[in-house]
Amino acid sequence: MTNDSVVTIQNLVKQFPVGGDFFTALKDLSLTINKGEFTGLIGPSGSGKTTLLNIIGGLDSPTKGKVSVLGQALNDTSHGERARLRRKYMGFIFQSYNLLPVYTVFENVELPLILNKMDTDERRSMVEQAVESVGLTDKMDSRPNMLSGGECQRTAIARAIVHQPALVLADEPTANLDAENSHHIMKILVRLNQELSTSFIFATHDEKIMAYLRRIIHLDDGEITEDEIIDNPKARD
Amino acid sequence: MLFKIALKNLLGARLRTFLNVLVTAFSFFLILFMSAMYDGMLQHAKQVTMDTEIAGGAYWHPEYDPLDPMKFEDAHSALPAEIQSLVDQKKAFPVLVSQASIYPGGRIMPAIMKGIPPDQNIVNMPTGALAGHDDISIPVLIGKGMASDTKLKVGDVFTIRWLDADRTYDADEGTVVHIMDTENFKLDMGHIWIPLKKAQTMLAMEQEATYVTYEKGLPTVQDKGGWIPRDINYLVQDMEAIIEADKPGAIIMYMIILALAAMGIFNAQVLSIFRRGREIGTLMAIGMTRQRVVGLFTLEGGLNAVLAAVATLIFFGPILWYFGANGIPLPIDYSEMGMIMAKRLMPIYTIGLIVSTTVLVSVVVLIVSYIPSRRISRMQPTDALRGKVVA
Structure with missing residues (x-):
């Protein structure tokens, strides 16, 4: 692992019990993702994208192999330590937004800061900044059921980046959005990537996203089939 | 948080x-x-x-057991001096208890006959209704429940039979002078109340009583003469x-x-x-x-x-x-x-x-x-x- 790497994976295998047998979702997979990368895990359904993302996020455990995220070996950490890692250094963006329905935009975005025990004034200023960066200042007091799909996802992005994490994991973040909203969301994420030097890892098969990525890791049947570096992503021009 | x-x-x-x-x-x-x-x-x-019943407590005749009516005929005597003094000062009143049979409407019913001073004001009972009935042989006070059981009304006359101190049965006419509406069924069901003096005469137990109820706040007398003090705690134990x-x-x-x-x-x-x-x-x-x-x-x-x-x-x-x-x-x-x-x-x-x-x-x-x-x-x-x- 270099000083710049945020994720280092060596010989990762992930198996799920199915009936009396095991299904291997990830097969002897190794990769490194460096600080500030804007990376996509691309592949068809069942290729292992989400499983890999969940393991990187410490939401799931590897069956074999070594996974190190932000310098911490996940194999040796407890549930609590992984929760702390996520709380302090990671952000998550989900396909179906996963906003808490009873909270307003402000409260949803504020939640990671509350978990990090920040004081009220600091929280308010950070939330306002995050909400402003996704263009939702006028929706601060709205609940998720009053927002459009695009606005919900922007709220989820604000929640993911409000504590300025080192790594943001996004699972199909544009799957439920139309083309216009998808581009809008991706432009926001590209800007945040540039401004905050936050590393982004996407699990997607959406071509609109691919047009923004600087690195595309192709997965098929639990194996990396191709790892391309894109010097000039099309959509960024 | x-x-x-x-x-x-x-x-x-x-x-x-x-x-x-x-x-x-x-x-x-x-x-x-x-x-x-x-x-x-x-x-x-x-x-x-x-x-309605206990007030400050009571002194019982040594033989008195309210749950054993067969012993009522032995549970009576003149009051010990100190207790009599309380009665004289109107700080207590005596009650004479005996078994009786009553015949309302020709039916026979067992009853507990209690003689009580009509002028007592220590317990909340309308005993005053028993006073001033010189023209009536035995003025009787009963409760609503008893009236309902016996189908007696105010003014109804019925026969009362009792056993006196000489072990002789006697009988006379009782007249209902008042029906009391009490919440205490123990004063009502199976009970007939008559003036104390009348009861003492009927039972040939002049100046005698079975128990004495005293007003609240009185200390226990020194010389109880063998009578048993029953305080509130004892009397509410049932x-x-x-x-x-x-x-x-x-x-x-x-x-x-x-x-x-x-x-x-x-x-x-x-x-x-x-x-x-x-x-x-x-x-x-x-x-x-x-x-x-x-x-x-x-x-x-x-x-x-x-x-x-x-x-x-x-x-x-x-x-x-x-x-x-x-x-x-x-x-x-x-x-x-x-x-x-x-x-x-x-x-x-x-x-x-x-x-x-x-x-x-x-x-x-x-x-x-x-x-x-x-x-x-x-x-x-x-x-x-x-x-x-x-x-």
Whole structure:
């Protein structure tokens, strides 16, 4: 692992019990993702994208192999330590937004800061900044059921980046959005990537996203089939 | 921090929280109300017994046993000097007890005949009604229940037969001069009350009595002459035994209502955990530990109890206050069933009752909130994010 790497994976295998047998979702997979990368895990359904993302996020455990995220070996950490890692250094963006329905935009975005025990004034200023960066200042007091799909996802992005994490994991973040909203969301994420030097890892098969990525890791049947570096992503021009 | 999130979750859930809180508050209200009614009923029974029968206590003839009528004929004598002195000072009054048979409407009925001074004002009995009936052979005071059993009305004449001190049976006509409406069935059922002097003459027991009831606040006399002092504690012990015997029933009722409240909360929690699987996953993904999520859900359940206490005060407080102030009229007269019960039941809300009910409901709610929440600790974040909950 270099000083710049945020994720280092060596010989990762992930198996799920199915009936009396095991299904291997990830097969002897190794990769490194460096600080500030804007990376996509691309592949068809069942290729292992989400499983890999969940393991990187410490939401799931590897069956074999070594996974190190932000310098911490996940194999040796407890549930609590992984929760702390996520709380302090990671952000998550989900396909179906996963906003808490009873909270307003402000409260949803504020939640990671509350978990990090920040004081009220600091929280308010950070939330306002995050909400402003996704263009939702006028929706601060709205609940998720009053927002459009695009606005919900922007709220989820604000929640993911409000504590300025080192790594943001996004699972199909544009799957439920139309083309216009998808581009809008991706432009926001590209800007945040540039401004905050936050590393982004996407699990997607959406071509609109691919047009923004600087690195595309192709997965098929639990194996990396191709790892391309894109010097000039099309959509960024 | 958890408290703030739990409160936000509860208040944010609006209708769901409102319904949960309302159900808990209703159970809270029922427990409080029923316990207060029960306490009120028992307190009333005790008070009525003291007002109408016991006063400050009594001195019993050594042979007197109210539960053994066969011994009444031996349970009489002249009063010891110090006790007689209390009677002379109108601080006590004597009662002469004997067995009798009465023949209302040609039927024979056993009765306890008690001679009491008409001018006594130590117990709340309308004994004054026995005074001034020189034209009547035996003026008789009976209770409503006895009147109903014997079908006697004021002015009705019936035969009374008794055994006097010489072991001779005698009989005469008694006339009902008053029917008293008393809540104490012990003064009513099976009893006929006549003037003391008349009873002493009839029984050939001049200046004699079976027991003496004295007013409240009097110390026990020094020379009791062998008579047995019976204080309030002794005289209400049968009442307390009834109360004690009733307790299991009250506790069962209490438990049933509490179980209903607990089941409501338990169901709400289970449903909540199933419905909020994705939310649980999200909380774990943004860094909340499983233990904290369990704590959060338990706290939400616990806060239900707090909100329920407030809701009870707001929604049911006025009802509790109204019944506390005005009581609840009972549709039937329970004294005929051998129960001392007020015509209007007044619930008694003691601090002890309110505090113990609040603590008990809160603890139960906390436990039933925790039990379903424990399954969160077995949940995989990835399963929770998919809304898949461990059964």
